[in-house]
Amino acid sequence: QKGGYPSFMAKEIHEQAGAVADTLLGRLSDGSLQLDEMDIDPSVLRSVDKIVVVACGTAANAGEVAKYAIEHWCRIPTEVELAHEFRYRDPVVTEKTLVVAISQSGETMDTLMAVRHAREQGAKVVAICNTRGSTIPRESDAALYLHVGPEIAVASTKAYLGQIAACYLLGLFLAQVRGNLYPDEIAALMADLEQIPDQIQQVLDNSGQIEQLAADMQDANSVLFLGRHVGYPTAMEGALKLKEIAYIHAEGFAAGELKHGPIALVEEGQPVFVIVPSPHGRHSLHSKVVSNIQEVRARGARTLVIAEEGDDAVLPYADEVIRVPATRTLFAALLTVIPLQIFSCELATAKGLDVDQPRNLAKSVTVE
Numbered sequence: 001q002k003g004g005y006p007s008f009m010a011k012e013i014h015e016q017a018g019a020v021a022d023t024l025l026g027r028l029s030d031g032s033l034q035l036d037e038m039d040i041d042p043s044v045l046r047s048v049d050k051i052v053v054v055a056c057g058t059a060a061n062a063g064e065v066a067k068y069a070i071e072h073w074c075r076i077p078t079e080v081e082l083a084h085e086f087r088y089r090d091p092v093v094t095e096k097t098l099v100v101a102i103s104q105s106g107e108t109m110d111t112l113m114a115v116r117h118a119r120e121q122g123a124k125v126v127a128i129c130n131t132r133g134s135t136i137p138r139e140s141d142a143a144l145y146l147h148v149g150p151e152i153a154v155a156s157t158k159a160y161l162g163q164i165a166a167c168y169l170l171g172l173f174l175a176q177v178r179g180n181l182y183p184d185e186i187a188a189l190m191a192d193l194e195q196i197p198d199q200i201q202q203v204l205d206n207s208g209q210i211e212q213l214a215a216d217m218q219d220a221n222s223v224l225f226l227g228r229h230v231g232y233p234t235a236m237e238g239a240l241k242l243k244e245i246a247y248i249h250a251e252g253f254a255a256g257e258l259k260h261g262p263i264a265l266v267e268e269g270q271p272v273f274v275i276v277p278s279p280h281g282r283h284s285l286h287s288k289v290v291s292n293i294q295e296v297r298a299r300g301a302r303t304l305v306i307a308e309e310g311d312d313a314v315l316p317y318a319d320e321v322i323r324v325p326a327t328r329t330l331f332a333a334l335l336t337v338i339p340l341q342i343f344s345c346e347l348a349t350a351k352g353l354d355v356d357q358p359r360n361l362a363k364s365v366t367v368e
């Protein structure tokens with residue numbers, strides 16, 4: 001059942017190239033993006049003036065990645081809110097709001113209550129889900145399925161990648177419907193996205209280094225994760241995985257926030273993962289993150305740096321460099337999280353913990 005892997009989580013991590021390929025499969029026809037399940041009238045999609053993504057846990061981290069993509073491509077103000085907070089704070093929702101509910105199981109009660117609340121206010125709801133026929137897509141106006149296959153391990157991995165890929169599809173679809181991107185721009189983005197499954201496989205094929213690192217770090221009692229742009233939700237997700245399955249205190253930060261407080265945590269030997277954006281991106285994002293590595297290293301941190309192949313600017317400040325293939329800044333979210341997933345899985349396995357059934361957690365949280 002586990003296909004020779006020690007846990008379902010390890011198996012599902014190693015299925016991710018195929019999982020993302022399946023999420024993307026058959027979406028492009030005659031140069032245009034087809035999302036058959038998106039049966040919301042295009043005129044309604046054109047009138048949307050705000051997007052609110054509601055989700056919990058890992059799905060909310062996928063939503064944070066979606067925000068960067070959707071705002072960049074569609075120029076629609078997008079916010080991401082934990083579903084349980086959204087529901088109970090009287091949020092501003094109108095008929096022009098598009099609510100995107102992300103849920104692997106489709107049964108998370110917090111997310112379902114947010115969906116019901118949004119629809120009562122007249123908003124349209126698109127569900128991004130893995131489980132066909134589950135409650136959240138049934139109660140939504142439209143559903144986009146991940147097609148990543150059943151996820152057994154409590155800690156979400158392949159569904160996270162599927163959720164991000166599905167959010168990219170949704171963003172590109174909205175940009176197509178609303179005319180924010182030209183068809184050839186969408187085709188170029190899709191072509192790069194379609195390279196991602198092979199690139200995921202390359203990351204998986206190179207997992208020896210991160211496995212060794214995890215085996216050596218079993219005694220860590222705190223690990224920090226830093227990133228900017230989509231590296232920020234990646235840092236949050238890396239920290240969440242480590243907490244939930246390895247029971248190690250971990251925190252993810254936006255790297256720019258360091259100097260506003262968290263850098264006080266850094267002392268000699270503190271392990272800090274840093275997710276570095278592509279040096280070929282358009283902004284000065286890359287050099288800012290390199291400076292952040294320098295800042296924590298100067299205070300004694302052990303820097304574990306996830307960087308694009310050929311990015312040598314990180315070398316002087318990195319105790320360890322984990323390489324990922326080059327892609328667009330936005331799409332890197334589908335690659336840089338993988339070493340972090342493997343790190344948690346291997347570390348928890350090395351500690352002899354029940355990786356698939358962490359204490360106090362359930363796969364689907366059907367209570368509020």
Ligand code: F6R
Nearest residue numbers: 057058059103104105108155156
């Ligand atoms: C973390 C994890 C949880 C879920 C969250 C939402 O690995 O699995 O944080 O992501 O409970 O679950 P779904 O996506 O089923 O709504």
